[in-house]
Amino acid sequence: MIEMKKIIKSYRTGAVSFDALRGIDLTVGDNEFIAIVGPSGSGKSTLMNLVGCLDTPTDGEYRLEGKQVEALSPNQLAEIRNGMVGFVFQAFNLLPYATAFENVELPLIYAGLRGKDRRRRVTDLLCQVGLADKAANRPTEMSGGEMQRVAIARALANNPRLILADEPTGNLDSVSGGEIINIFVDLWQTGHTVIVITHDQNIARRCQRVIKLKDGLIDTDNGNGHRLDKTGGNA
Amino acid sequence: MKPSVLYNVFARDFKRQRKRMILTLVAILWGTMSIMLLLAFGEGMKTQFSRNLKGLGEGIVILWGGQTSKPFAGFGKGRHIPLRVEDIEYLRSQVPEIETVAGEYIRWGIRFRAGKTLIAERVDGIYPEYESLRSFIPDSSGRMINQLDMDQRRRVVFLGWTLKERLFGPEMPVAEVVGKTIYMQDIPFTVIGVMRPKIQMGSYQGEDKDVAAIPATTFHALFGDPWLDNIIYRPRDLTANKAVEKRVFEVMGAKYKFDPTDEKALSTWDVVEQSRVTNNMFLGIQIFLGIIGALTLLIAAVGVANIMYVSIRERTREIGVKMAVGARKIYILTQFVMEALGITFFGGLLGMSVAYILTEAFKRVPIQSDVLDFMGRPTVSLEIGIIVTVILGMLGFMSGLFPAMKAASINPTEALRYE
Numbered sequence: 001m002i003e004m005k006k007i008i009k010s011y012r013t014g015a016v017s018f019d020a021l022r023g024i025d026l027t028v029g030d031n032e033f034i035a036i037v038g039p040s041g042s043g044k045s046t047l048m049n050l051v052g053c054l055d056t057p058t059d060g061e062y063r064l065e066g067k068q069v070e071a072l073s074p075n076q077l078a079e080i081r082n083g084m085v086g087f088v089f090q091a092f093n094l095l096p097y098a099t100a101f102e103n104v105e106l107p108l109i110y111a112g113l114r115g116k117d118r119r120r121r122v123t124d125l126l127c128q129v130g131l132a133d134k135a136a137n138r139p140t141e142m143s144g145g146e147m148q149r150v151a152i153a154r155a156l157a158n159n160p161r162l163i164l165a166d167e168p169t170g171n172l173d174s175v176s177g178g179e180i181i182n183i184f185v186d187l188w189q190t191g192h193t194v195i196v197i198t199h200d201q202n203i204a205r206r207c208q209r210v211i212k213l214k215d216g217l218i219d220t221d222n223g224n225g226h227r228l229d230k231t232g233g234n235a
Numbered sequence: 236m237k238p239s240v241l242y243n244v245f246a247r248d249f250k251r252q253r254k255r256m257i258l259t260l261v262a263i264l265w266g267t268m269s270i271m272l273l274l275a276f277g278e279g280m281k282t283q284f285s286r287n288l289k290g291l292g293e294g295i296v297i298l299w300g301g302q303t304s305k306p307f308a309g310f311g312k313g314r315h316i317p318l319r320v321e322d323i324e325y326l327r328s329q330v331p332e333i334e335t336v337a338g339e340y341i342r343w344g345i346r347f348r349a350g351k352t353l354i355a356e357r358v359d360g361i362y363p364e365y366e367s368l369r370s371f372i373p374d375s376s377g378r379m380i381n382q383l384d385m386d387q388r389r390r391v392v393f394l395g396w397t398l399k400e401r402l403f404g405p406e407m408p409v410a411e412v413v414g415k416t417i418y419m420q421d422i423p424f425t426v427i428g429v430m431r432p433k434i435q436m437g438s439y440q441g442e443d444k445d446v447a448a449i450p451a452t453t454f455h456a457l458f459g460d461p462w463l464d465n466i467i468y469r470p471r472d473l474t475a476n477k478a479v480e481k482r483v484f485e486v487m488g489a490k491y492k493f494d495p496t497d498e499k500a501l502s503t504w505d506v507v508e509q510s511r512v513t514n515n516m517f518l519g520i521q522i523f524l525g526i527i528g529a530l531t532l533l534i535a536a537v538g539v540a541n542i543m544y545v546s547i548r549e550r551t552r553e554i555g556v557k558m559a560v561g562a563r564k565i566y567i568l569t570q571f572v573m574e575a576l577g578i579t580f581f582g583g584l585l586g587m588s589v590a591y592i593l594t595e596a597f598k599r600v601p602i603q604s605d606v607l608d609f610m611g612r613p614t615v616s617l618e619i620g621i622i623v624t625v626i627l628g629m630l631g632f633m634s635g636l637f638p639a640m641k642a643a644s645i646n647p648t649e650a651l652r653y654e
Contacts, residue, residue, distance in 0.1 A: 049648045054559060075563050082561020093556045093651065107560040154560065 002028035007060035020046040022216040033188040034195045035204040038213035044197045052085045053077045086155030090167035092147040094139045100150045101135040107157040125153040145176030165196045260582040262535035267586025270528025275613035277521035283611025290435035292369040298466045299502040307494040317462040329486040332479045336468040337362035340454045348418040349402040360454025376410035377428025384450040392424040397444035399429045476507040536630035543638035555650025564643040575635020583627040
């Protein structure tokens with residue numbers, strides 16, 4: 001699904017240039033459950049932004065489902081973000097003035113779905129995350145765990161094959177966090193590829209594959225070694 | 236984007252930036268009201284001037300005899316060219332482009348007596364066509380001179396409304412004046428009607444309010460004037476007035492043997508042309524007023540752009556989220572342009588409503604004033620509404636476009652990090 005070769009991402013502030021990623025080689029297959037770990041500043045979020053086509057690499061090659069991402073136009077990248085990738089953020093990033101229903105509906109509007117189809121899909125998604133009764137609530141009327149579940153429902157709106165979650169439990173208590181990770185496990189077990197950035201070793205332990213970044217490079221990747229199967233045992 | 240979401244965005248922004256939003260809306264309201272009122276005043280003036288110009292006569296050309304300034308066909312220059320009664324029929328038959336034509340005799344210093352009141356005034360010998368040509372519209376209790384009066388050379392008189400007051404007093408109703416006898420040079424004449432008051436801009440022999448008009452045939456029988464003082468005609472096609480005038484010179488030149496290009500052989504006053512010039516002048520005034528109003532509105536539009544820039548800065552993260560879930564740049568652009576248009580049109584609608592209410596209220600204020608009779612009252616027309624709506628649309632679009640372009644160019648990863 002994902003093929004990255006010698007990916008470099010540099011940021012320039014005035015005359016100063018900083019390399020957040022210094023040559024990443026990464027291959028991700030279908031239906032993997034990956035944790036990306038590493039100290040702050042190691043390039044985790046930068047890598048996730050590139051994987052999810054929120055940003056483009058300064059150098060290197062990135063193929064997503066066979067498409068050369070560097071050659072895509074902004075509209076084509078937006079289409080990928082709409083249909084192939086689902087994002088879940090630490091800060092939830094829900095629209096504060098919109099209801100849960102309207103937040104989940106947003107990617108479907110951009111996908112051009114008709115009203116009736118959109119309503120049906122949103123209802124199914126909210127049921128899937130256990131929030132059918134909160135459809136009319138605004139974010140200020142929900143708990144952190146509920147908001148994150150709405151965010152997950154939104155990420156699943158157009159049935160993407162790839163789910164990217166950046167510290168999804170960072171702003172949650174342990175109980176809510178546990179519920180969220182269970183949802184990600186379910187998603188992996190139903191065929192999605194899930195990549196989670198996390199500082200939490202408990203979460204990393206539940207992932208099938210753990211990639212550790214350090215100073216903009218992959219330090220360790222147990223992708224060819226110790227991996228969990230879907231039952232939680234060693235593959 | 237659902238209207239409900241757009242409305243929620245607007246309401247949320249309104250709550251967050253209430254004072255700024257209200258000030259911006261007030262600025263748009265004020266700018267819109269200003270441009271509407273300025274254009275309404277211009278329209279009112281134009282309409283009133285047009286009406287006033289029609290007081291002399293609508294679409295008419297007045298012809299006087301002149302003096303040749305060029306030798307022609309063996310005749311020298313300096314020859315007097317008169318206008319005769321038969322010229323009326325001659326023009327009617329030779330110039331089919333003329334719709335209506337009639338002539339006029341004028342004599343000054345005529346004694347008029349009604350009861351014990353004695354005044355000196357002018358008398359006009361006119362044709363029935365003057366009701367249409369020169370707006371000699373009678374009050375409903377009387378009538379104008381007709382063909383029977385002409386054929387029978389009746390001693391009947393049609394009075395200007397000020398002359399009626401001078402002879403009979405302002406308190407006597409017109410209905411009582413009609414049928415009364417006045418004496419003109421000691422000859423009894425029956426009053427058949429009084430002219431309905433009108434505003435008259437321009438005259439050539441004194442204002443119509445002071446006229447005593449009798450049938451032209453009666454005038455000729457009484458005074459024996461050999462020549463008409465003037466002939467008045469109206470072209471069928473008012474846009475072809477110049478061509479008709481040229482034709483009139485040709486046929487009169489053929490009859491009186493003068494060079495048709497000799498502009499002094501006959502004198503003309505083309506009221507049609509004057510109307511056109513006046514209309515162009517008022518169009519210029521309206522454009523000028525419109526520009527002033529538009530500049531006022533432009534300042535308000537700058538306020539809209541300002542508030543949009545602030546709004547975009549505060550909603551940077553929201554823009555990042557939308558891009559993350561697949562919003563294309565055009566969606567972001569459209570959203571913010573629509574919001575700017577929404578503020579502009581809402582404020583504009585309020586401004587147009589206030590301007591309309593003010594102009595309608597002003598129309599209903601019972602002020603009698605010569606100034607208002609001359610200048611007219613402000614008038615809001617559909618045309619003005621459309622012009623202002625178009626200006627609002629353009630300004631709303633422009634005030635939203637540049638902030639929207641800034642929003643659409645935001646880097647989503649930076650936007651998602653924005654606090």
